[in-house]
Amino acid sequence: MHGGSPDITLNHTISEIKLKSYDFVYCIVDTDRDEWNKELFIKANKNNIKLIGLEPVCLEGFLLKTINETKVPNKADACKSKLKRKLQTDLLSKHIFKTHFPKQLLQKQRRILPILNELINLFEVS
Numbered sequence: 001m002h003g004g005s006p007d008i009t010l011n012h013t014i015s016e017i018k019l020k021s022y023d024f025v026y027c028i029v030d031t032d033r034d035e036w037n038k039e040l041f042i043k044a045n046k047n048n049i050k051l052i053g054l055e056p057v058c059l060e061g062f063l064l065k066t067i068n069e070t071k072v073p074n075k076a077d078a079c080k081s082k083l084k085r086k087l088q089t090d091l092l093s094k095h096i097f098k099t100h101f102p103k104q105l106l107q108k109q110r111r112i113l114p115i116l117n118e119l120i121n122l123f124e125v126s
Contacts, residue, residue, distance in 0.1 A: 005030075006033055006051075013025065014047050025048060026049070026050045026052055028053075030058035032076050058079055060079035060080045060091070062116075064083055066109050066116060067101070
C-alpha cells in the first residue's frame, strides 16, 4: 500500500516487483491527477501490471459511492472530508472496513459498481 500520485504509486509497485516473483500484479490508483493518462497505462503494461483506477476521483470517492452516496465531490480532499463526516471515524482506523463496509453491502454494490466487482473478483480468485 502506497499513497500519492498514480505515477508514484506505479513506480513503487514496479520497484517492489523487481525484488520478488508474482503471477499477477495489480496497481490501484486514484484518477484525479494529471498522471492518470495513456502514458501511465503504457508504463504499467510494459511492466506486466494491470492498473485499476478508482472512480470517482479517489479511494474515498469510490468508498462514498460504495455506501450509496449520490453527491460525491470532484476533489480528493473534499471526498476525504465527506467520507470522514459520513462515517464519523478516523479513515486510518483498522476497523473502518469491517465496521462500515460489511460483506453484505459489498456483495450488493458489486452489481452496480464495476470497479468494486473487479476488486472482489481479484480477491476471490487469490
